[in-house]
Amino acid sequence: MAEKRNGGFAGIGATQGALLGYIRRKGSASRVELAEYCNVTPAAVSMMTRNLLERGLIEEGARRQEGRGAPHIDLMLKKTVGYALGAHANRYSVMLTLLNFGGEIVGELQMRRSYDAFSDVQRALEEGSEELLSKNAISRNDLIGAAIAMPTRFRNEAMSLDLADEVISWAGSDLSTMLREALRCPVIIENDANAAAMGELTLGNTAGHENFAYLYLSEGIGGGIIIRNELYRGFLGNAGEIGALRGRGNSRPSFEDLAAWCLEHVGEKPSGRAPDIWTDYLSRNTAVLDAWLDRAGPQVARLGFAVSAVLAPDAIYVGGTLPRMVREKLAKWLDYEVSDPFSGAKVIQPQILLPGVAATDPVAFGAAAMILHGIGETD
Known part of the structure; x- marks a missing residue:
């Protein structure tokens, strides 16, 4: 999922992903802080952050002098390197949230109406994502991925859905294919409650x-x-x-x-x-x-x-x-x-x-946050 089409995210390991997540939550962090957080040696952090700098995913900021010794250099995410799209779809609305790589809300869109057929959801996602991207002068090629949260359970395999009664009319459609056609980027489907919880974990939970x-x-x-x-x-x-x-x-x-x-x-x-x-x-x-x-x-x-x-x-x-x-x-x-x-x-x-995420729709926010959180999930 986290393999961006320009290759910038390919090969990122779990520990590097954890470093990115920590910097995202804190805003900036020194290599010393990162080593303590990930429980790895300073040498290992230096090697991993050098790789992230070369990829253009992070950048060096201000130097901080804390006591004796060399000053600490703050590392920050390069926020415009990629974007994550989150959607919350149910019978009554389709809500979109676009996050930059730093986890900041770039744009939100509410589309409230009846969505009895999944083709209506597909159309709303296609048109809504185009509106969000165009309004913020962002190319679709810069989307790292999209996560669509909906009321569903899973059966047999991850993409086999057991839809809730409220959206059972969506059953029978090839939802995964329709979503990829609408958004033209890597897409995952997630349970709405899981997305909300992940949004709170990654960018709320003060x-x-x-x-x-x-x-x-x-x-x-x-x-x-x-x-x-x-x-x-x-x-x-x-x-x-x-x-x-x-x-x-x-x-x-x-x-x-x-x-x-x-x-x-x-x-x-x-x-x-x-x-x-x-x-x-x-x-x-x-x-x-x-x-x-x-x-x-x-x-x-x-x-x-x-x-x-x-x-x-x-x-x-x-x-x-x-x-x-x-x-x-x-x-x-x-x-x-x-x-x-x-x-x-x-x-x-x-x-x-009560959730602390400051977003119009915490589920759509959480869905987008899951894309960012998923970068480097496996070594």
């Missing part, structure tokens, strides 16, 4: 948690699991199916369930899933929202408790397409001392956080 769970509340319920700063995929890439722990007869803490509840108790609801429209609507119908939270909150508490019991994560991030105000209220149920989801059972309380 607390620096190495082990965390990402509870993804959207049309369905999913999750991403980060262990030792890496995404844990499990068999066929299906780890994190947190929603499967919920009894089928219970209400779901999902956007679909909230929308159905509002329609039943208010008599009307917004079309689509635009967060600002839903936030305004829910602010005008607080009693209906509070009643739904009383149903959904205990389910969130049980799911979070189960994850905490099995994984003992440092933190749980509460993300997804549910409006932020709703997720803030649901997050309070993850204080197990208060919610007591299993009648006195105890686990170590993780820190409960």
